[in-house]
Amino acid sequence: MLYREAGQFKSTYAEDQQIFPIRQDRIAMVVVLLFAFVVVPLIGDQYWLSAIITPFLILALATLGLNILTGYAGQLSLGTAAFMAVGAFMAYNAELRIPGMPIVGSFIIGGLCAAAVGFVFGLPSLRIKGFYLAVATLACQFFVLWAINRVGWFSNHSSSGVITAQKIEILGYAVVTPAAKYLLTLAIVAVMALAAKNLMRSETGRAFMAVRDMDVAASVIGIPMMQTKLLAFAISSFYCGVAGALYAFCYLGTVEPEAFTLDLSFRILFMVIIGGVGSILGSFLGAAFITLFPIFLDRGSEWLSRALDVEIQSATVSNVELMIFGGLIIFFLIVEPNGLARLWQIAKEKLRLWPFPH
Amino acid sequence: MDFSFFVEVLAGGLLAGVMYSLVALGFVLIYKASGVFNFAQGAMVFFAALTFVSLVERGMNAWLALAVTLAAMVVLGMTIERVVLRPLVNQPPITLFMATIGLTFVLEGLSQLAWGSQPHNLELGVPDVPMEWLSQQWNINISQFDLFAALVAGVLVGVLAVFFQKTRIGRALRAVADDHQAALAVGIPLQHIWTIVWGVAGFVALVAGLMWGARNGVQYSLTFVALKALPVLLIGGFESIPGAILGGLIIGATEKLAEVYLGPMVGGGIESWFAYVVALLFLLVRPEGMFGEKHIDRV
Amino acid sequence: MILSVENVSLSFGGVKALQDVSFDVEAHEVRAIIGPNGAGKSSMLNVINGVYRPQHGKILFKEKAFKEMDSRQAARMGIARTFQNIALFKGMTVLDNIMTGRNLKMRCGFLQQALWIGPAKREELEHRRAAEEIIDFLEIQHIRRTPVGRLPYGLQKRVELGRALAAEPELLLLDEPMAGMNLEEKQDMCRFILHVNDHYGTTLVLIEHDMGVVMDISHRVVVLDYGRKIADGVPAEIRSNQKVIDAYLGVAH
Numbered sequence: 027m028l029y030r031e032a033g034q035f036k037s038t039y040a041e042d043q044q045i046f047p048i049r050q051d052r053i054a055m056v057v058v059l060l061f062a063f064v065v066v067p068l069i070g071d072q073y074w075l076s077a078i079i080t081p082f083l084i085l086a087l088a089t090l091g092l093n094i095l096t097g098y099a100g101q102l103s104l105g106t107a108a109f110m111a112v113g114a115f116m117a118y119n120a121e122l123r124i125p126g127m128p129i130v131g132s133f134i135i136g137g138l139c140a141a142a143v144g145f146v147f148g149l150p151s152l153r154i155k156g157f158y159l160a161v162a163t164l165a166c167q168f169f170v171l172w173a174i175n176r177v178g179w180f181s182n183h184s185s186s187g188v189i190t191a192q193k194i195e196i197l198g199y200a201v202v203t204p205a206a207k208y209l210l211t212l213a214i215v216a217v218m219a220l221a222a223k224n225l226m227r228s229e230t231g232r233a234f235m236a237v238r239d240m241d242v243a244a245s246v247i248g249i250p251m252m253q254t255k256l257l258a259f260a261i262s263s264f265y266c267g268v269a270g271a272l273y274a275f276c277y278l279g280t281v282e283p284e285a286f287t288l289d290l291s292f293r294i295l296f297m298v299i300i301g302g303v304g305s306i307l308g309s310f311l312g313a314a315f316i317t318l319f320p321i322f323l324d325r326g327s328e329w330l331s332r333a334l335d336v337e338i339q340s341a342t343v344s345n346v347e348l349m350i351f352g353g354l355i356i357f358f359l360i361v362e363p364n365g366l367a368r369l370w371q372i373a374k375e376k377l378r379l380w381p382f383p384h
Numbered sequence: 385m386d387f388s389f390f391v392e393v394l395a396g397g398l399l400a401g402v403m404y405s406l407v408a409l410g411f412v413l414i415y416k417a418s419g420v421f422n423f424a425q426g427a428m429v430f431f432a433a434l435t436f437v438s439l440v441e442r443g444m445n446a447w448l449a450l451a452v453t454l455a456a457m458v459v460l461g462m463t464i465e466r467v468v469l470r471p472l473v474n475q476p477p478i479t480l481f482m483a484t485i486g487l488t489f490v491l492e493g494l495s496q497l498a499w500g501s502q503p504h505n506l507e508l509g510v511p512d513v514p515m516e517w518l519s520q521q522w523n524i525n526i527s528q529f530d531l532f533a534a535l536v537a538g539v540l541v542g543v544l545a546v547f548f549q550k551t552r553i554g555r556a557l558r559a560v561a562d563d564h565q566a567a568l569a570v571g572i573p574l575q576h577i578w579t580i581v582w583g584v585a586g587f588v589a590l591v592a593g594l595m596w597g598a599r600n601g602v603q604y605s606l607t608f609v610a611l612k613a614l615p616v617l618l619i620g621g622f623e624s625i626p627g628a629i630l631g632g633l634i635i636g637a638t639e640k641l642a643e644v645y646l647g648p649m650v651g652g653g654i655e656s657w658f659a660y661v662v663a664l665l666f667l668l669v670r671p672e673g674m675f676g677e678k679h680i681d682r683v
Numbered sequence: 684m685i686l687s688v689e690n691v692s693l694s695f696g697g698v699k700a701l702q703d704v705s706f707d708v709e710a711h712e713v714r715a716i717i718g719p720n721g722a723g724k725s726s727m728l729n730v731i732n733g734v735y736r737p738q739h740g741k742i743l744f745k746e747k748a749f750k751e752m753d754s755r756q757a758a759r760m761g762i763a764r765t766f767q768n769i770a771l772f773k774g775m776t777v778l779d780n781i782m783t784g785r786n787l788k789m790r791c792g793f794l795q796q797a798l799w800i801g802p803a804k805r806e807e808l809e810h811r812r813a814a815e816e817i818i819d820f821l822e823i824q825h826i827r828r829t830p831v832g833r834l835p836y837g838l839q840k841r842v843e844l845g846r847a848l849a850a851e852p853e854l855l856l857l858d859e860p861m862a863g864m865n866l867e868e869k870q871d872m873c874r875f876i877l878h879v880n881d882h883y884g885t886t887l888v889l890i891e892h893d894m895g896v897v898m899d900i901s902h903r904v905v906v907l908d909y910g911r912k913i914a915d916g917v918p919a920e921i922r923s924n925q926k927v928i929d930a931y932l933g934v935a936h
Contacts, residue, residue, distance in 0.1 A: 039811045040804070102478065150664060153671045157421050157481065157622070161614045162667060165660035176651045221797040228796040228807055229782075229789045236772050236783050243770035246734060247850065248758035248787040257793060288611075292485065299482050304774070341501060345493040352489030359483050360471040 031378065045223055062212055067205040076204035076277070078317060083208075083215045084272045086313035089297040090222055090306065091265030096295070097304035098226055099258035100238025101151050105163040106266050106294045108170035111286035112140040113267025114191075114274035115180045118281075121192045122182060129194045129201075133214070133271045140267025141260040143170065148259025152252055167288055174283045181283075188282045191275040207276040214272065218265060223306050225261070234258055235304070300358050302367025311366040319354075323347045392526065393644050394637055399530035401636020402537045403599070406592040407613035408620065408628040409540065410585045415622045416548070417557035417581040418469070419477060419564070423484040426610025427491035428586060432457055433593030433602045437506050438499040450590075457586025458579075465578040473564055473574070492607060503603035508532075508594060533595045537629070540591060544584075545625050557581060561623070615663035620674055627674050635659045685710040685886050686731065686854060691740030693726055693910075700726040701737065702910045708854075713880055713887045715897045717921075718907035719930055724890045725767055727907065728856045731888070732764050733757040744854070759787060763852035765843045767859050767890075773832035777823060777842050780831055781814045784849025817845045821875060837868045844872075848879065855879065857889040861896060869893065873900055898922065906930070 034049055036042040046052045070079065092106050117136030120127055127135075147166035151159055174180045174187070181187045194201040194210070201210055225231055233254045236244035245251050274281045293316060301312020327343045362368055407429060414422040422428075435456055439449035468483050513528055548554040560567045560577050568574055593602075596609055616635050620627025642658045666674075686708040693701040701723045708714045716724045729735040731742060733752035742749050744760060763784070771780050789810065795803040818824055821841050826834060831842060840860060847855055860876070861869045877900060879885050891897050897904060898918040906914040906921060908930040914921055921927055 039808045039815075043807070043811065150668060154667050155671075156477070158618060158667055158671065161618050162660070162664045164611070164614065165657060165664045168657035168660055172653055172656050176653065224799040225793060225797045228799070228803060229786055229791075230793045230796050232775065232779055232783045233786060235775050235779070239772035239774050240770055242734070243766070243772070244783075246732065246754045246758060246764065246770070247784055247846065248755055249783070250755060261793070295482075295485075342497065345497040345501075348489045348493030349497070352486040352491075352493065355486030355489070356468055356483050359475075359479050359486070363475065363479055 072204050075208045080208050080211050081277050082317040083211045084269050086310045087215045088266050088269035088294050089309040089313045091262045092294050093298050093309045095258050095262035099234035102160040103163040104160050104291050105166035107286040107290035108167040109140040109263040109266035110270030112143050113270030117271035118189050133268050136271035137264040137267035141264040144259040144263025148256050151255045171283050190280050211276045302365030305367035308365050308367030395526045397637040397640025398633050401632040402534045404613050404616045405629045405632030406537050408616040410588040412628045413585045417561050419561050420480045424487040426607040427488040428589035429593040430606040431491050431495045432590040433597035434495050434499050437504045437602045458583040461582030461586050462579050503601050506597040506602050508598045615659040618663035619666050638662050687743040689741050691737045693737045699910050704912050706905045711884050712902040715901035715904045716890050722907040723910040761853035763847040763850045764856035765847050769839045771831045776828050778827040781845045781849050784846040785810045817848050821845050837864050854886045
């Protein structure tokens, strides 16, 4: 009823190629953005903003980065956390060592350094494919963490390798409250998500997907293999780097290299899988799911223990959580390998017909 | 340079490499026979070791515990085949890989849920002391335990190699690894084959679990042993049993030597990544590993 | 003469796919390569296109000689092709696949694309227009947003032709464009091919098994058997050439 396309004609290619061709979608997007920018900071409570929503946004950005590399360009990478670490530590150093550097500039520098690292560790992709490449990206993950730990310069020679992100100041206005940090994160993530969407629907995105689907054919029609793969690594790492910088400045505050372990890389990979490979929306859905899931489990187990009047140990909870988590991944892969994004699409298609059956 | 020290380090490295190979063997088996890169191998090693040790600690006779654990691994293999692999037949390899990552989590959670998460000690009866006549004759210290592990690995490899090359089941396994649909089309019972394969891989995981558990204790970090096996696979190729052994030896040796001779120069701790970088460099020269099969892209 | 293949030999290990093959292709003509299975026809196209490198011989394209061609270079020089086993990008829609064919004509860098303003947007829309012309021409408007993996074989082949045409090639290599098609589909395909040759002047080299089609639409024919050239001439000559008849009927030699 509500979600009808009838009457919406596209008379130019520009209209046809919009991100949201259906008017209802455009309205919905505006509503969501208004809600996110205006309503949430006003009504959101401190805990939710600082411990759940902000990290969700940050991880969604990292998921977006990994999706660009693995989902669109088909290069499996297990080194995401390492790129985030580079972003975090280099943004810190930029703030520290370059006087008068605006915070966004530091973030960008963090991203660019991560992009450089991604470029270097992406070079093997020209020779190596598939799982071999994935294992090779582990080299990146372990090496980068070791380097950040050992080379004192990164952590300003702090004895424990821990850094404390500086206070953020934008145009004289201090960004310290959870709401302020949330808004900054939201703004950056929204802009970068838009850029990613634009990129993936233009020639770059098509080149990535061509390389993913059949790289020999892509080469035959003129797509440059080397440039395309390296660009994918660089852009993806840039996104992860900025996400890492945000992770440090707007979420953790105090950062140690151990915050960026292989575990985090896997978490982000799961966000990509569950959210939907090769989908911008999917990155957000997957990040939301994996961020909220442990919370539901915790609340659920609390409720259960109260209802049954039984003490459930936290170790048990975390083990069960692990099992359910793994089970869900397998479940998703069996039932809908294209993830939540595809489920969303199916829902929308059904919505177009509603309330009619066909 | 002290020669006997060098030999000691080299030998230690080679023997450590053999331990890596033990884990890599599990990967190769499953990959060779079902085309699946089983990331859960480390979790299987952990599960096997933990089950065995917990049974023994509860008073079960060691041999009985071994048999029970083996049975558990076989049951585990059957369950995995039923619940995870069967619904995912013919999906692209990457999907199966991701499923095994999910499986890893399930196994890790299950192991600790069932047996608790404290570390355990595991005694196999072979002490971790230097071989006497070696250390007395040539002043070289090589652990008895390491040699024992090498022997076990050697026997295991021999048995597996014969199994794959000479038996009818081995041939069927190789067919399945190549092409599921074609294998089905010639009447190979896919489900039985996979159950057998995962069962055998479970057995290999058990052996690896016992060796590693005896050396490092049975605790959660045992799952990460699988990560160490990955560079071995990169070098040896995912499909080759001799490759797993050779790859293990190369990785073990270079890693130990680098740790001892290069490490102090750059602040130590390079074991975390050195093996990977070696494998990476190796791959740049031979993208399919030493014995991996070359892929020709036909268009 | 737009293309000349001289003394090309290609082998894979012990298998000799091509032995000392030479022929030429005039500009604007439709040249057919025929021969029994395994004669080396696809390998010949792969050599022209740069996918395989021959051990001996050379290729002259537009007066320039190449010992070996890189496939990207070939694409840049104006050679496009379709494949026997469809080489479309299964994860993308028909429209996107055809748009990838225009990649060599796109100039904007990724930063401009990310911002989607001015030059990038204009370029994208301009190439969309060109792709739509091809979609109109090939009568596939109704499936333009369908992921290619879901299309039936005949339509996929048409989309692949569209992608090749999108590059506005001077030389188009078609590897069995009508395989697996029924009579109507073949007639449609012939119509498209002839239109491309007439209208745009594109030179065509095509591998085809359907003799009726070959005799009807080609100007000249090359016949390969076991990697060697056994005949070369106009269709009428080829039809009555004893060696060709023997090769197809499988007379021992």
